[in-house]
Amino acid sequence: MVQYSxxxxxxxxxxxxxxxxxxxxxxxxxxxxxxxxxxxxxxxTGMKKHVGILEEAGLVATEKVGRVRTCRLGARRLDEEAxxxxxxxxLWAARFDELDVIVEELKQKERGDGRKKRR
Amino acid sequence: MVQYSxxxxxxxxxxxxxxxxxxxxxxxxxxxxxxxxxxxxxxxTGMKKHVGILEEAGLVATEKVGRVRTCRLGARRLDEEAxxxxxxxxLWAARFDELDVIVEELKQKERGDGRKKRR
DNA sequence: CGAATACTGAACCATACAGTTCAGTATAGG
DNA sequence: CCTATACTGAACTGTATGGTTCAGTATTCG
Numbered sequence: 001m002v003q004y005s006x007x008x009x010x011x012x013x014x015x016x017x018x019x020x021x022x023x024x025x026x027x028x029x030x031x032x033x034x035x036x037x038x039x040x041x042x043x044x045t046g047m048k049k050h051v052g053i054l055e056e057a058g059l060v061a062t063e064k065v066g067r068v069r070t071c072r073l074g075a076r077r078l079d080e081e082a083x084x085x086x087x088x089x090x091l092w093a094a095r096f097d098e099l100d101v102i103v104e105e106l107k108q109k110e111r112g113d114g115r116k117k118r119r
Numbered sequence: 120m121v122q123y124s125x126x127x128x129x130x131x132x133x134x135x136x137x138x139x140x141x142x143x144x145x146x147x148x149x150x151x152x153x154x155x156x157x158x159x160x161x162x163x164t165g166m167k168k169h170v171g172i173l174e175e176a177g178l179v180a181t182e183k184v185g186r187v188r189t190c191r192l193g194a195r196r197l198d199e200e201a202x203x204x205x206x207x208x209x210l211w212a213a214r215f216d217e218l219d220v221i222v223e224e225l226k227q228k229e230r231g232d233g234r235k236k237r238r
Numbered sequence: 239c240g241a242a243t244a245c246t247g248a249a250c251c252a253t254a255c256a257g258t259t260c261a262g263t264a265t266a267g268g
Numbered sequence: 269c270c271t272a273t274a275c276t277g278a279a280c281t282g283t284a285t286g287g288t289t290c291a292g293t294a295t296t297c298g
Contacts, residue, residue, distance in 0.1 A: 011134035015127055016286080020203070027210030034244060044245065046287055053285095067244040067295045077211055078204050084139070085201050091146030092196055135256085153274065163275065165257055172255095186265045186274040 010081055013057040019050050023059060030072040129200055132176040138169050142178060149191040
């Protein structure tokens with residue numbers, strides 16, 4: 001049995017719409033606490049807490065230079081979470097005898113990614 | 120922009136180790152509240168709450184016959200959650216120019232599932 | 239230097255969450 | 269009918285969450 005130690009913190013981090021928004025925003029480019037706070041209509045202090053939770057979960061990394069703390073996507077890549085969910089989908093499929101559906105989805109995903117490939 | 124309306128409730132449901140355990144257990148076979156409560160060393164009332172949260176998120180369905188409430192996996196299949204996570208993984212990969220890694224993972228997953236295919 | 243900016247920390251608030259106990263109700267079996 | 273079983277609901281406890289305000293500190297800029 002694998003441990004999946006980060007799952008609690010990460011799924012909790014993902015359960016808030018603001019934090020998912022922050023992750024999507026940081027997927028486009030890095031940003032300061034101020035920028036994030038403004039974009040999500042929230043005080044600096046409030047946004048700082050969200051960033052703290054994301055940082056705790058390893059999903060965001062921050063660095064302070066001068067007055068400004070810059071946030072970017074962190075080292076963890078949701079691999080464990082993707083694996084857990086995929087495993088559940090397989091269990092579910094096994095229970096209802098629909099493996100074909102998931103395999104078909106995976107094939108489509110691969111084709112989609114393949115087109116965007118090669119830098 | 121898609122709405123992803125269930126994400127809050129579902130990720131919150133998944134953030135608890137007991138509830139993930141219940142999902143895995145129900146992936147093997149259905150179970151009563153009593154059975155689940157015993158397996159996870161918890162009062163009936165406590166387990167009932169967890170099941171309620173999973174049911175709210177659509178991940179579990181229950182049916183009461185006589186004294187016994189039977190729980191099984193529900194209609195929702197974590198598709199939205201898998202999609203959100205996969206999209207984040209792609210964003211992350213795009214940011215760090217590592218699309219190849221994820222495409223490779225998807226290919227492996229497909230091969231793995233393919234072997235088990237065909238009822 | 240002085241003022242504006244960017245963050246930080248403590249404290250507070252209302253609500254939710256994980257769990258309990260306790261007192262029920264409803265059903266099954268003898 | 270009586271008892272044991274299986275669940276249910278209300279109420280309570282302690283802790284966490286999402287947000288705020290307010291009072292700082294540190295940095296930049298004129």
